[in-house]
Amino acid sequence: MKKVFSLGLILSLISTYVSQSDSEPGYVSGNVQAIGQYYQEDTLINAALPNHLYGFNGFTNINFQKGDFRAGIRYETYLNTLEGYPTSFSGTGIGYRYLTWNKDNVEVTVGSFYDQLSSGMILRAYEERQLGIDNAIDGLRLKYNPYKGIYLKSFIGKQRHVFADGLVNGNGIIRAIDAELNVNELFDSLNNSKLKVQLGGSFVSKFNNDNNTPDFILPSNVGASSARLNMRYHKWRFGGEFVHKINDPYPDNQNERFNYLYKNGEGLLFNLGYSTKGFAVDFSAKHMDNMLWRSTNVSVGPTDLLIGFLPALTKQHTYNLAATLYPYATNPRGEVSYQADLIYKIPKKTLLGGKYGTTISLNFATSYVPKRDFIDDQLTSRNSYTTQYFSRSDSILYQDINIEIKRKINKKLKFNINYFNFIFEDRAVLVAQHHELIHAQIAVLDLTYKISREHSLRFELQGLWTKWATPDQGDTQIISTGETVQRKQDQGDWAFAQIEYTFSPHWYVAVLDQYNYGNTEPKKQLHYALASAGYINGSHRFSLQYGKQRAGVFCVGGVCRAVPASNGLTFTFTSSF
Amino acid sequence: MKKSILSLLLFALMFQVSAQLPKIKLKDVKGNSVDVSQISNNGKPIIISFWATWCKPCKAELNTIADEFDDWVDETGVKLIAISIDDARSASRVEPYINAMGWEYTVLMDPNGNMKRAMNVNNVPHTFLLDGNGKIVWDHNNYSPGDEHELYEEVVKYAK
Known part of the structure; x- marks a missing residue:
């Protein structure tokens, strides 16, 4: 009833507004995304088989715009929610609705909104639909641009937590202010200066008294502040950000030390880069400790009610084996990370570059546990340990060295070769099958052959090889035949092959197979074959997929979700108008 | 509930279903604010392409167009605005990439998906074509090799 009322209110507000200003026409637009999956039994791969057999997630947005005014809703449907998606999303109803207007440098938003302050470490309300993350803020936001180059923003609200036939907010309240100064916009004389400077600062506080434990008195109000600076000079750029959060205790049943x-939390992020036509280098560094930051202090799902976003300093891979077996997500307890990138485009019509040029991309990323000096203060200040900026321990969390070479041979043929070398500490992440330090190498060959103007074929071959387990990891394993054999780390070696045929602009068909040929256990040396086909017409897209999907980790933007193995038929429809 | 949905649909029918650019402020890669609704191209068409550094088909599309873009501009006066939806994790990769690739597009940053939501984009790549009056006249959600020909034919059609 309440929802119907709020919708009616939105509509009447719009109607009132519209009747007052008939000068400009109004526009309605929207989109829909529907994913349905029919699950089949497959005990061999341990496929998910829910009672309801059919999962469905649907999202429909309707937006209205007229001059300075915008409004919209999102209707969501989880009947039942897809396997691997948060089970706290159920039913069907309105999960997002907003009204916003923009007049004389002031913008007001009422209802649901997404926002990000700087890199998001201090606050990021966002939607990552594929992962089931939606921590939209429900409240009021004001943006004000009082003078050229000065941008102010403030908001208050509750966060979306779960979905039960409609939006359900958490109890915590978030308040935020942010100011940004663009020095070059502020002074006309600096408009065309080669030196560009932007400064910013934010303060965010939360209020909640969700967690009244008998043992501890938790702070009801917790504040965090941040400062940022972005500069560029000619082809150089520099960015720096510092975040500080006051003590914000969370339960941790696994480790008494946490x-x-x-303890206060802190984050430091630096980026330095140089880029010019055909060449770029980029370097990033991050020190972060105790930056888990939610609008509740109760144990909730890993991606629930997060206020801050902790970016992982690694490249997001897209090739299947590299993306879904050992992907990295930031360790919220803390890490010291570095990343370096180099892109070089060997010019066309040179000996090395060939007729069309060749692009080489190198990426190196590494992450360590910060060096923590533990102090025995469990009964007094409970800080547990001290850290120093960018001082790291010997415990590696992740390392990724990868190279990509991309070249067009002639008008018909293009190739892309990739090599990845991973070190992945699964005792910290617990996403692989064996929780151990895993070393893996991956090679990828990707060929595109253009048959004619509209017809193309694409071939993809990938291999993944893990190291032999070391004696301290337990280097032997008793397999199903009763033999004791040498063991490979985690699930051992994988091969992947895919053929894709596209008929522009409407059709595609693809077949792929993943084969765990190197699993130490012969019974687990399985094939995962999948066929898919799609039809695209303008903004409408319809696709079908049938076959087995391997259990894996699905990541977007450094945040990951474990997806169970499944076997069955999936259909997807997306459309916008 | 059903009634309210129905009334919403009826309400929607009262208006023209023909979108134009929303009034949203984005930043370019250098940090300058750009009001998207003010983007114009002297009566010539504008291509708006949503992409990300982690999206292979997006990069394939924009690199393919980049090879021929000088000719496209000479023949039609078209302008291309590439809107990156890279978030805080990968946003710092955008500028090195576009410079190294030598793209001559206007690149805007949409790190939290405000523009993406306002233009009803479900997934990337999603490419729009605006006519000389800023009306969306064509869009395509996907990229397969060869799709650029269809886009170019549309650009030529609206360049006249």
Whole structure:
């Protein structure tokens, strides 16, 4: 009833507004995304088989715009929610609705909104639909641009937590202010200066008294502040950000050393880069400790009620084996990370570059546990340990060295070769099958052959090889035949092959197979074959997929979700108008 | 509930279903604010392409167009605005990439998906074509080799 009322209110507000200003026409637009999956039994791969057999997630947005005014809703349907998606999303109803207007440098938003302050470490309300993340803020936001180059923003609200036939907010309240100064916009004389400077600062506080434990008195109000600076000079750029959060204790049942810590959190992020036509280098560094930051202090799902976003300093891979077996997500407890990138385009019509030029991309990323000096203060200040900026321990969390070479041979043939070398500490992440330090190498060959103007074929071959387990990891394993054999780390070696045929602009068909040929256990040396086909017409897209999907980790933007194995038929429809 | 949906649909029918650019401020890669609704091209068409550094088909599309873009501009006066939806994790990769690739497009940053939502984009790549009056006249959600020909034919049609 409440929802119907709020919708009616939105509509009447719009109608009132519209009747007052008939000068400009109004526009309605929207989109829909529907994913349905029919699950089949497959005990061999341990496929998910829910009672309801059919999962469905649907999202429909309708937006209205007229002059300075915008409004919209999102209707969501989880009947039942897809396997691997948060089970706290159920039913069908309105999950997002907003009204916003923009007049004389002031913008007001009422209802649901997404926002990000700087890199998001201090606050990021966002939607990552594929992962089931939606921490939209429900409240009021004001943006004001009082003078050229000065941008102010402030908001208050509750966060979306779960979905039960409609939006359900968490109890915590978030308040935020942010100011940004663009020095070059502020002074006309600096408009065309080669030196560009932008400064910013934010303060965010939360209020909640969700967690009244008998043992601890938790702070009801927790504040965090941040400062940022972005500069560029000619082809150089520099960015820096510092975030500080006051004590914000969370329960940790696994490790007493992190249980209800009254330690402040901190984050430092730097980026330095140089880029010019055909060449770019980029370097990033991050120190972060105790930056888990939610609008509740109760144990909730890993991606629930997060206020801050902790970016992982790694490249997001797209080739299947590299993207879904050992992907990295930031360790919220803390890490010291570095990343370096180099892109070089060997010019066309040179000996090395060939007729069309060749692009080489190199990427190196590494992450360590910060060096923590533990102090025995469990009964007093409960800070547990001290850290120093960019001081790292010997415990590696992740390392990724990868190279990509891309070249067009002639008008018909293009190739792309990739090599990846991973070190992945699964005892910290617990996403692989064996929780151990895993070393893996991956090679990828990707060929595109253009048959004619509209017809193309694409071939993809990938291999993944893990190291032999070391004696301290337990280097032997008793397999199903009763033999004791040498063991490879995690699930051992994988091969992947895919053929894709596209008929522009409407059709595609693809077949792929993943084969775990190197699993130490012969019974687990399985094939995962999948066929898919799609039809695209303008903004409408319809696709079908049938076959087996391997259990894996699905990541977007450094945030990951474990997806169970499944076997069955999936259909997807997306459309916008 | 059903009634309210029905009334919403009826309400929607009262208006023209023909979108134009929303009034949203984005930043370019250098940090300058750009009001998207003010983007114009002297009566010539504009291509708007949503992409990300982690999206292979997006990069394939924009690199393919980049090879021929000088000719497209000479023949039609078209302008291309590439809107990156890279978030805080990968946003710092955008500028090195576009410079190294030598793209001559206007690149805008949409790190939190405001523009993406306002233009009803479900997934990338999603490419729009605006006519000389800023009306969306064509869009395509996907990229397969060869799709650029269809886009170019549309550009030529609206360049006249």
